Amino acid sequence: MDKPLTSKLRGDGTVVDIAAYERAGGYEGLRKALGLQPQDVTEIVKRSSLRGRGGAGFPTGLKWSFVPMGANAPSPKYLVANADEMEPGTFKDRVLMEGDPHQLIEGMVVSAYAIQASIGYIFLRGEYHLSAQRLRAALAEARARGYLGSNILGSGYSFELYLHVSAGRYICGEETALLNALEGKRAHPRTKPPFPQVSGLWGKPTIVQNVETLCNIPHIVANGTDWFRGLSLSEDGGTKLYGVSGKVNRPGLWELPLGTTIREILEEHAGGMRNGLRFRGVLPGGASTDFLVEEHLDTPMDYTQVQKAGSRLGTGTMVVLDDKTCPVGMVWNLEHFFAQESCGWCTPCWSGLAWTEKILLAMEQGTAEKQDLEVLRFQTKFLAPGNTFCAFAPGAVEPLQSALKYFSDDFRRHVDEKRCSWRQ
């Protein structure tokens, strides 16, 4: 089975340098792209049915087609790699950047060429020290070999790419907040429209794309759309990086066909539950996705099927809940994160999440009242899509609303017994 994104990664944790990358066919996708018209590259990506790997799953080629093109288009145009990766439970983009930084760089040059962007940034979270070090070295290598800078490989096309190291805040991953962070401002999200494709960084057309999404691009251009669609078991193209954390035998990360079932990932790759523990539930795609439970284990992990089961593919990195871990405690931990990371711009979100967290903590400490359960239910409606300025708050209540559905007995018991029976 083809594993385009990870087959070059070294088992010993060292980096694929430029020589090794070129030997493995690296930068061939770029050579091929530079021989095509920019719009043709966008068309290929459209036909590949690649969807964004950052959480929202928007079709990538379609997004690019909204960028103004031609001699009268605003200039400069920008391309940004979203390497913020702060969604709890998610550890996929770090592996790609640490292990094979040139793959991201090549993906960015090809994507930038398609939309005719002349400046790019890699927006990297500040805690990723090793990624920063390896990306810096790779950027210098790529520049020295003529893959970046002016007149790339003699094509007449020029693209400058810089690393921007962020100073940390989950909301920076939301693409319009990210733009404000890059401009040196507080990272509050922006109103849409205008969409970044038309008016983004400093008011110019900007495409923001997840690291894993960008890493797919050179392979699509080099090997074609039929090959890319053939990698997948679902209607959308490609492989997917799937991760598992929690009390399984072999937590880890695997590149598998898009649409591999939850059961196969948990049992065959993660080695099943640890001795003496039973599976109770899973957040399929990071902290801001709804819990799925036993009846959903045969769900293929793709955009459509996970949604049908009542959750989202999200980042594709799962967090597993076992039967000896308190679901109420787990949800309290999640809402603590969201309450802390709310950017504070709109009241329902910052105030609603602080309240939610307080109630969950009270349940854990045994001081919650019966009507608090109603307040939690109310908050999940109050913070639903459409009621807050950005998608952060609806994401924040996804694990809570599904926990109230699947683990309601546990919540009730915390209130009735006035304690958490999992703690000694």
Add this chain to the structure above:
Amino acid sequence: MLTAEEEQEIKAELAHYPNTQAVCIDAMMVVQRSRGWVSDESIRDIADLLGMSSADLDGVATFYNLIRRKPVGRHVALICDSVSCWIMGCERVRDQLCTRLGTALGGSTADGRFTLLPIVCLGACDHAPVMLIDGDLHTDVDEQRIDQVLQKYI
């Protein structure tokens, strides 16, 4: 006063952006790397250099998790408290660290060796619990490994 090296490092970043405000986060991180934190005086110096008001710059500084407006110890230990680490027992690790070092989360040791702070998911959830000390990631830190890890930082 910013040192000549700090000023040079900040000015090198200016070439990457169309205006000066865009480098303000980089500038604060430059100062923090050399001094450990960003003082009121540094805020004024950086604001002057970039043509911003100190109030605007402090507004940016206080938004971000990694910009420190208070002095810290020689080493900063960031302990992940997000969901996978919580499932894998980061509360026990945290309690043990606090006991070993004699300080609460958010505080510094009396000898100025360590500052202990919570941090959100560090992106190594398959090796939880995880902590980051200065620039080094430490994974699978259970109660046995803590002492071994701490010894590396004097």
